[in-house]
Amino acid sequence: MTYNDDGDEPEDARGETEETIKKRPPGLPKNEKLVWDVLAQSDDPMKAYEILDCLKEKGVRAPMTIYRALDGLERKGHIHKLEGLNAFVLCNHEGPHMVQTFLVCERCPKVRELEVRSVEADIEAAVDVSNFQMNTARLEIKGLCHLCAGAE
Amino acid sequence: MTYNDDGDEPEDARGETEETIKKRPPGLPKNEKLVWDVLAQSDDPMKAYEILDCLKEKGVRAPMTIYRALDGLERKGHIHKLEGLNAFVLCNHEGPHMVQTFLVCERCPKVRELEVRSVEADIEAAVDVSNFQMNTARLEIKGLCHLCAGAE
């Protein structure tokens, strides 16, 4: 058995992943696949220890395992960390991008990732003026989501 | 002695604050003044436990004390938290503002706060379209500062 025994689908035999819509990127090591699948089944961002809880049943015991997988996934651009929540979400679009924009509800756990071209352009311009060499940027917008705002 | 014995200047008797340029807002409780003064003397963002170390000599013993003061200062808009660094900086401009923008160097501890009107406008527009009720936003831009970029 190798560390990269890629099935195209999760090896899970119990049908837990039937609602997964997103397609898991190929070539991930075992633990990164496990973590990716957990995140894919969650509508909301998840904390490292929550992911760990979900994977206890699969034999994962140590936080280290989760953090290593998260680190790998993040370096490959498959997930983002929401620093304000200490939580992680799948990236929801193709290709690399410099500015990640999130709408974070303060009343419910919902987070949406946006892609806002005009913001990206403005940022690049402003940063340029400041003589700063941008690598990545993360914009976390806090407030009330659609539903929570409606409910006052 | 009251909890709000405002002197206009830090009560520090040893001249440690001689380089302070910023003007501490009036009416702060004792611990918030202490923490504000520490941040004012630092060019760079500081972590809670670093602030605590600086205030050991003034008799502050517990992390709680620092976190409470930071919380008060943040709610009043006098400081910001850089979530990506778990660190805190003085706010560098007047009046309330919805979007905080930071240039965070990945090679040295330098962080600059910007005010970028065009970005703010774009964000508000984009958020509006998304049917989201924005409260605040924080943009953390990572890369190489001026000096570090020059040094390759």
Place this chain on the structure above:
DNA sequence: CCCTGGAGGTTATGATATAACAACGATATA
């Protein structure tokens, strides 16, 4: 065959942050 490097397992610990409760001082007001 042996070496190497990526991936993984495990234990321990470090770093960050909050809960809970007690005590104090200022202010208001009866």
Place this chain on the structure above:
DNA sequence: TATATCGTTGTTATATCATAACCTCCAGGG
């Protein structure tokens, strides 16, 4: 004065988040 209340502070304990260090396994290349 009495006493109620509120914000601030002090203190202890604990929760939460993250990494260091060390060892093993195994696939692939000389």
